[in-house]
Amino acid sequence: MGTDDNLITRRSLLLGSAAAAAALGLGTDPADAAVRPRRRAAFAVWDPITxxxxTAMSPKRVTVHIAVTRSGDIYGPGKGAGGSYAHFYNPRSGAPRQHQYLDRRAAADLNGSSRSISVEHAGLDGDRMTDTQLRNLAKIFAWAVIHCGVPNRIATVDDLRGLAWHRLGIDGNFGRFDPHDRTTWCRKQTGAVWSSATGKLCPTDKFIRQIPTxxxxxQYWLKKWGGRPG
Incomplete structure (x- = not known):
């Protein structure tokens, strides 16, 4: 094969690689392809906030929120009330929507935003997470464990890493503290400041009781994706 043939073959391979990368939503830069799982979840709809x-961050937890609306989304391309926005919005049906890179700060957890991948959920007080929301959130958490280094555990009052919920950083009266009842855990025990509102129920007792589920x-997704289940 002559020199020209070599050049043509090489160019064809490069073009083929670029097309494959484009089909996967990746840039042609190998470095971009390497960091993408640490930035974007493959199963989520990418809808970046304007x-x-x-600001870069190294997340240590995934924090669960409730939007107090059943809307399909409350972000994108604009921000929410007061300039707030989460990394993900988890609708009651369909794929989750990702609004911020996983290695960049969002604006949903106040002082905790520097370590939180925040997930806002469609739902009203009295709702439970739907099966779709449970699956989406489980996948988000497993992805964060594998690709972002979030510890594979449920948060506790003395260690807020892992799978967490907004009330852990909210001040209010949520009943007498019970170490066996996660719905009673709040800022009084953790010292975390994740909201300026007092008594905010986010993400509600019913959502909190679904955290173990x-x-x-x-753990299924961790095993399926080659992670290390707890």
Whole structure:
């Protein structure tokens, strides 16, 4: 094969690689392909927020929120009330929507935003997470464990790493503290400041009681994706 043939063959291979990368939503830069799982979840719809933060972070937890609406999304391309926005919005049906890179700060957990991958959920007070939401959240948590280094555990009052929920950083009266009842855990025990509101129920008792189910389902995805289940 002559020199020209070599050049043509090489060019064809490069073009083929670029097309394959484009089909996967990856840039042609190998470095971009390597970091993508640490930035974007493959199963989520990418819908970036306009004017999102570029501040880098190393997440240590996934934090669960409730939007107090059943809307399919409350973000994108604009931000929410007060300029807030989460990394993900988890609708009651369909794929989750990702609004911020996983290695960049969002604006949903106040002082905790520097270590949180935040997940806002469609739902009203009295709702439980739907089966779709449970599956989506389990996948988000498993992805964060594998690709972002989030510890594979449920958060506790003395260690907020892992699978967490917004109330852990909210001040209010949520009943007498019971170490065996996660719905009673809040800022009084953790010292975390994740909201300026007092008494905010986020993400509600029913959502909090589903945390163990989410964690259990995440172990399936960890195993399926080659992670290390707890």
């Amino acid at each position: 004017g999102k933060l570029t 989410v964690y259990s389902r995440a």
